Amino acid sequence: MISNLPPPTDGIRLKLDGVVAYVEKNSVGAGTLFIAENVIAWAGNNGTNLSIPYQALSMFAISRDLTDFNRECILLMLTTSLDVLNQVCGVIPHGSAASINGNEEGGNAAGEGYVMLRLVPEDKESLTDIYGAISSCQVLHWVDEDEGVTSGDNSEGSDVLTDED
Numbered sequence: 001m002i003s004n005l006p007p008p009t010d011g012i013r014l015k016l017d018g019v020v021a022y023v024e025k026n027s028v029g030a031g032t033l034f035i036a037e038n039v040i041a042w043a044g045n046n047g048t049n050l051s052i053p054y055q056a057l058s059m060f061a062i063s064r065d066l067t068d069f070n071r072e073c074i075l076l077m078l079t080t081s082l083d084v085l086n087q088v089c090g091v092i093p094h095g096s097a098a099s100i101n102g103n104e105e106g107g108n109a110a111g112e113g114y115v116m117l118r119l120v121p122e123d124k125e126s127l128t129d130i131y132g133a134i135s136s137c138q139v140l141h142w143v144d145e146d147e148g149v150t151s152g153d154n155s156e157g158s159d160v161l162t163d164e165d
Helices: 082-089 097-101 124-141
Strands: 012-023 026-036 037-046 049-053 057-063 073-080 113-121 142-144 150-152
Touching: 012 037, 012 049, 026 124, 037 082, 057 124, 073 124, 113 124
Parallel strands: none
Antiparallel strands: 012 026, 012 113, 026 037, 037 049, 057 073, 073 113, 142 150
């Protein structure tokens, strides 16, 4: 579950100041990004915190396509609803969550779907470091579908994630 927990203190693989978070295309503000073994966390300078467990991460990538979004960024596709994310960070104006998410992203405001979270560092050269840190931590949460246990080896291509903690 995506939450408003404070940033992690253990297992931090990368900490980066000056990262602007966007829910869909709405700025949440600037803050500090934490890539930890158990969560991806962002602590906003405005007091907003996002804590994202790896099982909520459906897909992530470095996006350099400036036609859809005007900045190069880390693009996180989260399995959640805009309503949930709005409760955590309050960035979406009341009543507009459905129109922003609609059916384009595979979900709706109230039900489960996909929400895009974009992370824009001050220095775009940091994108590779962020991507690498997320990759190395996400692999810790792969599940062997045949045995139902966490596996550090994702050679089978499993696409189910779990949070052991």
